Amino acid sequence: MSIEESKKAARLRKPTIATVAKHAGVAVSTVSRFLNGHYVSKDARARLAEVIEELGYVRSWTARNLSLGLRGCVGVVVDSIQDLWFTQLLAGIEEELSTRDTSLMLASLELSGRYDPRIVQQWIRERRVDGVILVKSQRRERALVHECVETNLPTVMVAPDESVSRAHVVRCDNRAAGAAVAQHLANLGHRRIAFAGGPEHSVDTRQRLAGLRDGLEERGIRLDPKRVSFLASYEADAGCQFASEILKAPFEFTALVTGNDAIALGFMRIAQQHGVRIPERISVVGFDDVPEGALLWPGLTTVAQPTREMGRAACQKLFEAISDPGEQQVLVYPVDLVVRESTAPPQR
Amino acid sequence: MSIEESKKAARLRKPTIATVAKHAGVAVSTVSRFLNGHYVSKDARARLAEVIEELGYVRSWTARNLSLGLRGCVGVVVDSIQDLWFTQLLAGIEEELSTRDTSLMLASLELSGRYDPRIVQQWIRERRVDGVILVKSQRRERALVHECVETNLPTVMVAPDESVSRAHVVRCDNRAAGAAVAQHLANLGHRRIAFAGGPEHSVDTRQRLAGLRDGLEERGIRLDPKRVSFLASYEADAGCQFASEILKAPFEFTALVTGNDAIALGFMRIAQQHGVRIPERISVVGFDDVPEGALLWPGLTTVAQPTREMGRAACQKLFEAISDPGEQQVLVYPVDLVVRESTAPPQR
DNA sequence: TTGTATGCGTTATCAG
């Protein structure tokens, strides 16, 4: 009776590894080995493939993870999910994740206007994620990075603002990016060029500036230190503020290179609001190539990164680190100048 | 010996429910009940809280999910992760999720330029998610929606383009939005108004148009059917294309209401490129209030939705549906007109 | 190569 009942129940319930084993006439361990690509005889292999297909068996990732002591989930941390550049990175991450049966936990460090890393610290302490991808981590995230590394939590950093060890790093070739901009502006005939970067300590900003400066010098153009500024953040607001400052007095330069697209967009808004014509009066260049830069008029000349690919790579590296915590690598991706309407030869 | 060893191992290993039980002198089931807020005597409760704190015990969500037959993961489906509006919704979803120990799987239906719902179908078939949130699902997603509903997969739809049953729906008050725009434009003095919506079958577009039309009529203004168009999509490209069409010949209207912000942005880019001044020659209004609309000059007048809140609500509804598959609800959120620089009184 | 037995950490059932 109870046997009958359990049999019926088994028929209704969705098939497990045991069901497959029974139908194929092998042991569960054999099925498991088959599923994981370990050694199984040709015969068994064929039979199992058939039975699995027939039964419509799908493995339980929850059970697998429990058994392996994994969470089947990675964390992605960023200042704000609405970061224009991050969205593209996320697309790459998603793409890679979808091939891996791994889910995602997202954390904005600045969700409701103020900085709060507690969610991420909880992840780390409770080991809720198998690893984390830290996107554009800044100085204030130092403690967080430290926690990750101390806990031996596999960690990949994308475009970190400080150099780090004990974590994979994925970033773009900022120096080349700066150099490309230098060449473009020099070719257009600009001689008086200004730079408005992100925070001064930021690696991205420093490298882009270095590339720009060197590139200009190669062409006999000096980047006047008086025309180099560092803003408080990489956000559009900072660009707006900078524009307001600049426009208070007459200014001399004919081209402005900003730390990223968001800053450039903010600058352009305020400049245009004040009647400053772009690119006639001033050419503007950004970095990142966020989609929005192509959506306004004039379109923003910028330097594109293979952002989506970098997202995929970050994910791949993370999985490598999870399955085999070995050497830490630094991946540097090439960049591409994208010329739109915000740059033109200087008027005079 | 082996006892000693196992003891040592237990000390090193991180504490489980069993460790807690031993230390507190109760059975594991009692600990479980305590953890889940079921009935436990006051004494035991106090002791357990203490022991848990002391041991730094954290429960295994993997094991819990296995036991409960859950995945601890919800799916979020959208055309493109880079949808300007979606990003804000995602912030709300994330916010809610972070309080629930649930992770996320993201799927773009149009990841590499072409439509491919297979990833989502896999989720459904393999029951990899406890529920899904379908964002802005369109006509072509009908089959997908059908699959979700047929499988009894808890489903919440946010701003679906078609009306659906057997799923929770979260959307904004589109009619009120259209009416607000009507009032704004009428007050400014516009009489000749055009509308460029999304796809004609889209609920959002139809409701916004209806609200606009009625609002105008109340004020004695007729929305000329000749000035009503429907675009192929809600994306900026569609807006660009529409602008190119319009600008080929002289046009009569002084204000354009678009189906959403993305369309408006695309339109404005091309219009400005052609030297059409906004808002002097033509006022432009969008819907959604994506952050980018505030980032350009002139800033886009639009109708804001409580997008983040809607994300949270969608998530909450989903969890309700997961734990108790009851009545399907429709949640409608109020909207807010946001006036920026893209609208002004008509010149003549 | 294959099968047996045990562990992974919880929850739920059912006596006490």
Added chain:
DNA sequence: CTGATAACGCATACAA
């Protein structure tokens, strides 16, 4: 109210 114990579905020593 509490305690034993059987699921949950899979992976892996270890023995065969």
